[in-house]
Structures are given as C-alpha cells and as structure tokens.
Amino acid sequence: MAKSQSTNAFERVYVVVERIPWGRVATYGQISRLLESTLSPIFVGWALHRIPAAREPVPWHRVVNGKGGISTRRVIGYAPNLQRELLEAEGIRFDENERVDLEVFLWIPEETK
C-alpha cells in the first residue's frame, strides 16, 4: 500500500468519477472542485487519459466539458461517437449541438449541497 504517492492524485480523480451515478454526467471543473485540491480541470482530463488498467472500469464517459459536450475528440485513438453512445445507453440525450442538457443530467453531489 501507499507504494507511490504521485499516483494518488490520479486515484482521487478516479474516485470522484466513480461516484457519478448512472445516467448522470459531471464536468471537469466540477470534479476539480470536488477534489478540493489544487488540481486543475485540465489535470482531470490528464488523469482520465492515463487510466491504469487496474483502475478500470472508470466511467470516464460520464465526464464532459463545461458546455456539456464531449471533448474526447482531441484524443487520438478514441472514437468520439463512443462516449456519446455510452451516455445515450444510460438514457442521456444529446441535442443537435451534440451537447448534454446539464440542467437535467448534471450530477449534483450531496457534498455541494
């Protein structure tokens, strides 16, 4: 245990992502605030990009940007439609702009309440 502390920051991100309930989505910025750390939103993206196989499965597809859009397009090797399909499979609908209605599907953690 506690083999490496550097990886701890990544794991914190995974824990929050795993807290996202089924059929809900969260934004990078929100996760960054939930961590209550100096972790910036871009770091969350980094963490999700480097998910160790041992930490899977992590519902990374439930993490979208502040506009409710999918940002996985910048990632090479991932299909942009993949995340959209996974979210739609959970009952999340996209508008014509390929954006999620955050007013409805945004995950509101109890800690923030």
Add this chain to the structure above:
DNA sequence: TACTTGACATATA
C-alpha cells in the same frame, strides 16, 4: 534538464 503539450475552465476585452 527544460520546454511543450494535454479528455478544460474562467476571466477579460
């Protein structure tokens, strides 16, 4: 070792 990049967000002009 140093610089650049990266699933972003927020503020300012």
Add this chain to the structure above:
DNA sequence: ATATATGCCAAGT
C-alpha cells in the same frame, strides 16, 4: 457572442 490570456499539474519529448 467570439477571441485571447492565464491558471494548474504531471507526463511526454
């Protein structure tokens, strides 16, 4: 509403 600038951290080159 769009464009530009800055913040934040770690990994990649």
